[in-house]
Amino acid sequence: MGLQTHGFNFRKSSAMTPTTTPVATGASPSGSASAAFPNFSPGKRIFNFSAGPAALPEEVLRQAQQDIWNIFDSGIGIMEHSHRGPVFDRVIEEAKADCRAIANISDDYEVLFLQGGATTQFAMIPMNFLSPETTADYPDTGVWTTKAIKEAKLFGNVNVAFDGSKVGYTYVPSDDEITQTPGAVYMHYCSNNTIYGTQYNQPPASNSPLICDASSDIFSRPIDINRHAMIYAGAQKNLGPSGVVLVIMRKDLIEKGRTGLASMFSYANHAKNDSRLNTPPAFGIYMMGQVFKWILRQGGLAVLEKRNAEKAKLIYDAIDESGGFYKGVARPDCRSHMNVTFRTGNDELDKKFISEAAKHDMDGLKGHRNAGGMRASIYNAFPLEGCRVLAEFMRDFAKANG
Ligand code: PMP
Numbered sequence: 001m002g003l004q005t006h007g008f009n010f011r012k013s014s015a016m017t018p019t020t021t022p023v024a025t026g027a028s029p030s031g032s033a034s035a036a037f038p039n040f041s042p043g044k045r046i047f048n049f050s051a052g053p054a055a056l057p058e059e060v061l062r063q064a065q066q067d068i069w070n071i072f073d074s075g076i077g078i079m080e081h082s083h084r085g086p087v088f089d090r091v092i093e094e095a096k097a098d099c100r101a102i103a104n105i106s107d108d109y110e111v112l113f114l115q116g117g118a119t120t121q122f123a124m125i126p127m128n129f130l131s132p133e134t135t136a137d138y139p140d141t142g143v144w145t146t147k148a149i150k151e152a153k154l155f156g157n158v159n160v161a162f163d164g165s166k167v168g169y170t171y172v173p174s175d176d177e178i179t180q181t182p183g184a185v186y187m188h189y190c191s192n193n194t195i196y197g198t199q200y201n202q203p204p205a206s207n208s209p210l211i212c213d214a215s216s217d218i219f220s221r222p223i224d225i226n227r228h229a230m231i232y233a234g235a236q237k238n239l240g241p242s243g244v245v246l247v248i249m250r251k252d253l254i255e256k257g258r259t260g261l262a263s264m265f266s267y268a269n270h271a272k273n274d275s276r277l278n279t280p281p282a283f284g285i286y287m288m289g290q291v292f293k294w295i296l297r298q299g300g301l302a303v304l305e306k307r308n309a310e311k312a313k314l315i316y317d318a319i320d321e322s323g324g325f326y327k328g329v330a331r332p333d334c335r336s337h338m339n340v341t342f343r344t345g346n347d348e349l350d351k352k353f354i355s356e357a358a359k360h361d362m363d364g365l366k367g368h369r370n371a372g373g374m375r376a377s378i379y380n381a382f383p384l385e386g387c388r389v390l391a392e393f394m395r396d397f398a399k400a401n402g
Helices: 058-069 085-105 117-129 143-152 249-257 268-271 282-298 301-320 347-361 384-401
Strands: 109-114 133-139 159-165 186-191 210-213 230-234 245-250 338-341 374-377
Touching: 058 282, 085 109, 085 117, 085 245, 085 282, 085 301, 109 117, 109 210, 109 249, 109 282, 117 143, 117 210, 117 230, 133 143, 143 159, 143 186, 143 210, 245 249, 245 268, 249 268, 282 301, 301 338, 301 384, 347 374
Parallel strands: 133 159, 133 186, 186 210, 210 230
Antiparallel strands: 109 245, 230 245, 338 374
16 A cells, blocks of 8 residues: 655754753663553654644754754753743744744734633633623534633623534535624634534634634635734644644734733733733744744745645545545535545444554544544645545545445
8 A cells, every 4th residue: 555654763963962861862761662662663753643732844843852952052942941031032033923924914913822722712802802791703613613602601692603503513604604793892713623624715704803713724724814803723733732822913902802801811911011921831932933934934825725735635535536435524615624524424434444544554533522433634734645645545445345
């Protein structure tokens, strides 16, 4: 089948000059395979289809190896620098500038790096902008919007502007399927539904400020920032390690936020303090910054969009050409280019698929418990070759088990 792992050799760079402790030289913790790591194989990487935390660009991981030891020749690693010192000033300023360059973000918007994952945003948004006297619109397109709705209800009125549960979350609504509330304070939607594998082709039309949870497709394609009042994304799919959240928010929305909130829950406070109200997730911000540089080196969002479409097509073709052996979960016009969901219709066969794929160095293909079946998450950093290998495996598996 031509299956192969893609090599990833940890190597010591000249910028790394460890004196005593061996750092990431490709050795296992004890220098060789140990009882704790019986299968440890120096340098080996496999195809990681995890939905998140997910594969990161190898170039970024290599750079991080160096910078954990010694960043900018400062003699100190990135995780050990003061968040108020000149080295971290440079890291965060570059991250913001590169983020702005990637998505053409104007000065009307703040770029913030916050904590607590996207889930904290589910609460912070209504905490700042919703009240018992007002209503926000939430098209419900899957588990993550359902969770966002639950949090919003703690603070004010929610209009479920589209109820995807009635259609098993197999598609996202067109504009005329969304019932907007006149005078809504905002509309919140999720651009890519990680669990069901559905994705909006474009942002929904909205009469109120539009807020997007882009956790699982941020910067996977060009994005019209100006159609949004706010875009946020937990980092662990397309941007970096979990915990840190990118928030892009129009300044006039920030100013409308409720006053008198506990300081960590006020966007205005975070903006005033340049994302350093307290000790920020410094390593996460550094990693996001490195991923931003990687995106720019790739040629930007249009290049990534094309590459992601090509990657997804390889797998969708294997589904569509299987003569019904594989069934796609998402309606074809809403298919995600980030999370490809499918099943055989037979739970035992799905299990066999996942375990045999694992033997071919493909990990993370088990679907979310709510959707079942299989899910191939193929974010920006996931290699085209991995999609090719999976598609080939799918064809072989269907032939052997159909
Ligand atoms: N929104 C979406 C679309 C997600 O996929 C996830 C996580 N998988 C979340 C929100 C929640 O993110 P976190 O775990 O960072 O809170």
